[in-house]
Amino acid sequence: MSEISFIFDDNICKGQQGEPMAAALLRSGLLSITNSTYHSRPRGVIGLGVEEPNALVQLVSGTQESMRPATIIEVAEGLNARSLTGIGALPELPDEARYDKTNRYVDTLVIGAGVAGLKAADKAIQAGYQVLLIDDQPGPGGHLRHLGTGLPVALRDVLTNNKLTYVPRCTAVGLYDQNYIVAVERRSDHLGGAAPAGRARIRVWHIRTDRVVLAPGAFQRPLIFANNDRPGIMLSHAAATYVAIHGVQIFKRAVVVTVDNQGHRDALRLHQAGVPVQAIYDVRPAAGGASVDAAKAAGIPIRFRTTILDTVSNEEGTLQSVIIQDLDTNEIVETTADLLAVSGGWTPIADLATHIGIKPKWSEEHAAFLVHHGTDQLQTAGMLAGDFGGDDDPAVFFGPALDDEQARHAYIDLQRDATLHELRRAVGAGLHSIEHIKRYTTIGTSHDQGKTSGMLTIGALCQLNINSQGGNSGLSPADVGTLSFRPPYVPVPFAALAGRERGPLSDPIRITPVHQWHVEAGAIFEDVGQWKRPWYFPKQGESMEDAVRRECMAAREGVAVMDASTLGKIDIQGPDAAVFLDRIYTNMFSTLPEGQCRYGLMCKADGIAFDDGVTTRLGKNHFLMTTTTGGAAGVLAWLEEWLQTEWPDLKVYCTSVTEHISTIALVGPNSRQLLQELVKDIDLSKTAFPFMHSRMATIDDIRVRIARISFSGELAFEINVAWGHARYIWERLWTLGRPYDLTAYGTETMHVLRAEKGYIIIGQDTDGTQTPYDLNMSWVVSKKKEFIGKRSFRLPYLQATARPQLVGLLPENGEEVIPEGAYITELNAHPDEHGKTSHTGFVTSSYYSPTLGRAFALALVADGLNRMGEEVAVPIGKKVLHATICDSVFIDKENIRRD
Amino acid sequence: MLYIPCPHCGLRNETEFHYGAEAGVAYPDPNALADSEWAKYLHIRANPKGWLAERWVHFAGCGRWFNLWRNTVTHEIGPAYLPFTEQPKAPGNIGQEGPKA
């Protein structure tokens, strides 16, 4: 250990490397660290670890993490921190630290490296198991570290056994089903500037284990009395440790108030470390045991059947004297003290056990909730299992009876500034359940999640009941029940959970083989699922609107090209493939001749359309299905589910080939002429190669499959080619296309073109409640065969009139593009008494059409198919637009252009 | 996180699986059912407290569907079995439906 300097609130402080920052601050005389959040009362350190509710700081150094208790920050070179009044602030700079995660399987996991945990680890090793031992402290030994005594030799040997992996500073934050544990290891903050470059600051451990031993230890409880929050009032175990181990020499006169022998032990430690203890006030009628005898022998006065009622502060607001009450005579005395060490009993840390639904049981003998659990999979050990060390006889006592005025300053949750008064008000308001009271009073909802306040609340509730019943009604904490804790046990930075999956690594990025060309051509991209798709290709100085108009006109009047490689593609083979597709699609596929394509729509069993696309019959038993870009995985899963779980007799195999086959769409009146320049081995003429046919062909030496499919209504060819050849084909087209003014277009133009033809996009023009009939697509529903969803069309609610139906919409003002998602109301609709106007539908797709020279839209409108030519209103903010319902096909209703 | 025994791949984390609700609800002959019976097939599945045979699919692994006994209260995992094979005995009392509204 070496002395180093660190900065707190802009002052230079001295501390020992690795000691808790709270110890160094106390040693420097800083008793009052901050003001409380709501009542602005001075507050100081009260605890030793993560249970600390007062001494929260914000790191200025490193990651600027907020809301860290000074009791668990280790003093290190370069440490700089600032006090907080309860509410932290997000750092302004991005967190540049590194975070990672690890997955582990281990025979036995022991949580807690105190004496009980080390013994459990030893036992598991002796039984032949590999053991992982994790502990949130910087070193092993648990409470022995606070006592400054080393580990017994036998336990020291456990740590060096090669069957054991020991990880310090590693806090188990969640226990989940089947022994799945998440733990958070802090790896570099304690090294300060000496941390190796590139070391992960925090590592999240995902552990699966056959056996877990919970040996988490316990928190000491405070007591409820008036003005119990003054700096100078500490948990006795913390006070004794700061004084005896960390050399805090700022206290002149101590008073100890206790309900158990721990107070006597800590009084003796204070006394031996040179802090005069005025007296030990013990609520019990009498107590024995080695610790009581030792305190007595050291000359410390012990007063039984007494406790603390109130405290008095000096001008700085720190402790000056304590008011002691005799519980038999109610006599009151005031004693001067600058340290009040309180021992309210122990609360074993039951958090992890309750994460998986284990209910702790109240033990009157221990004055604590315990978890006795012993299965092959999960055991508890140490204080959680009731092993308090023998020499004790704690009282069940949470504080004296207080009047209303005292209750206003008797704090239960120091972070929330929640008092006994507020708890009484909650009960007075009729709340009984501790879970309701927690939410009403906010007790236990702060940073520390009730680590010290939870048990105090339970105790106060017992006491309230006793008082209101006018005597001891016998309500015990067992009747009140415990709070259930939820993960995480301590706050975990989001950065740690994110690990390295941040920024570009937060989600996989899928790109097409032509992607780099798009980048070089200056495409603006849009995310479609994980795919990056060109949205539009602006030329120098062009707005999006300009670019889309130019791209649209090229497709309608010249020739344009789009990378459609992201289309979902499923290869379907087997003797029953045609039968299978007949069941999946609403329309017939068994009649489709080889070498031809057909549009297909599929519904779920409830009759709702869920995906569509063109499927090509490549052979008698071989089909290539295309799906929407976003629906590919879901459709494949759907096909597999039916094949595996309902129709195992069908011999059909489905394989995703989305990334095997790239698709390039060549669109426009000049597309045939351009493509024929490249394709010499087949005739692309209208008669030789009809619409919805598919042919193998050769481009240079590359085999391609060309299909006459059109998603724009124009003459169009889809060139399907092995993924790796796509860029070559694309560039060949591009070079040859120069005289044709070949134009690359993106998804926005694709949307405009398809909407002009009334082609739907499932998920955009549907909201998950449309049947094919609602979409005006009865032509795609076969009357001749069964298919998934057909039965549902007869259900009354799908037959009902006034269902939303897909129609076209022409805004009165042709220059005004209605925002997508806008609500549609009747012309005469008026707000009701609540100011709400009922809507009759909404706009699903809306664009400006350069071909039509005006804005147009698709919309779902109640009974829309029977309302052609009617006018409706579209309120946009304070403005009300008017629009006319029309057919959803806006151009070329006769389908002449596609040939 | 549940630890689920895929019959093909062994024990894997729950995040590799998708849930498929109650097992053993066969696709009926749609035309043999009245509207109410068809609606029941579409929308109603057992969701009892206790042991329930469920469908799961190992979507991020082998992609296969299978059935699994699971306790909906304690989250205990029972035996897994393949579709169209004999159902193993429930590991405990089969869960009871809650009171009907």
Ligand SMILES: [Zn+2]
């Ligand atoms: Zn599997």
